[in-house]
Amino acid sequence: MPHFMLKGKFSQESVKALTANPQDRRKAATAALEAVGAKLKDYYFAFGDADVLVTYEAPDAATAASVAMTVGAAGTLTSVETVALLTMEEAMDAMMKSGKALKAYKPPSARRASR
Secondary structure (H helix, E strand, O other): EEEEEEEEEEEHHHHHHHOOOOOOOOHEEEEEEEEHHOOOEEEEEEEOOOOOOEEEEEOOOHHHHHHHEEEEEEOOEEEEEEEEEEEEEHHHHHHHHHHHHHOOOOOOOOOOOOO
């Protein structure tokens, strides 16, 4: 199953709720993911440009998009970014395919084509 990472920034309301009532958000994330056929892998709090990083497996990109829409619609996060992840085996497959494509691909040339 494809892997994805969701990065997000908590809304001010979410931060207030979490500081007033600390809670483990993995249970809520697991429920939302399972509702669309996805599976939570890891859930991290972070600091910097993201407050939360979640890695999960989903059947396809449309399912991953639905996860982002869910947390966006709920108002939990003010920004959501979904990143498709590749296992090393998938990355190796991509590298091999790219090597084949590079043999067939002709990049633009500064030379003017003859007529």
